[in-house]
Amino acid sequence: MQTGMTRGDPAKRSMLLTALYIAQEQYGYLTQEAVERVASRLGLAVADVYSMASFYSLYRTEAMGRYVLQVCEGLSCHLVGGADRLVDYLGKKLGIKPGETTKDGLFTLEMVQCLASCGTSPAMRVNDALYENLTVEKVDEILETLRGYHV
Numbered sequence: 001m002q003t004g005m006t007r008g009d010p011a012k013r014s015m016l017l018t019a020l021y022i023a024q025e026q027y028g029y030l031t032q033e034a035v036e037r038v039a040s041r042l043g044l045a046v047a048d049v050y051s052m053a054s055f056y057s058l059y060r061t062e063a064m065g066r067y068v069l070q071v072c073e074g075l076s077c078h079l080v081g082g083a084d085r086l087v088d089y090l091g092k093k094l095g096i097k098p099g100e101t102t103k104d105g106l107f108t109l110e111m112v113q114c115l116a117s118c119g120t121s122p123a124m125r126v127n128d129a130l131y132e133n134l135t136v137e138k139v140d141e142i143l144e145t146l147r148g149y150h151v
């Protein structure tokens with residue numbers, strides 16, 4: 001993805017991606033203030049920064065749960081019966097649909113395309129961690145572990 005200001009300038013593009021990552025770590029998501037600050041520091045238009053942020057699924061421009069559960073619905077995961085089964089299971093277990101966040105603010109459920117783990121599908125990413133060869137039992141373990149950090 002190249003916007004007008006970063007086209008042909010890989011160094012600036014790299015700085016932008018890094019700055020967005022750091023801002024998201026700091027704020028939890030890319031707030032308006034964070035985007036404006038990054039744009040100002042790098043001398044870019046706010047619209048260009050938003051354009052870049054919206055292109056990559058790594059970046060979030062809305063408040064999310066503490067843990068973002070990204071279930072892969074790519075072809076390999078779909079073919080092993082993972083995507084639908086896992087999303088249905090997570091949805092029932094957490095009481096949310098894809099795109100929603102639990103009331104306690106802990107979990108957001110999302111569907112994403114290939115997580116580059118097709119050989120070990122079905123796969124799910126939780127924030128920066130990738131989980132492979134998933135079963136509902138493994139999903140239960142993951143949720144239990146994550147909840148355990150917040151009791």
Ligand code: FES
Nearest residue numbers: 072074077115117
């Ligand atoms: S299709 Fe799910 S990891 Fe590639």
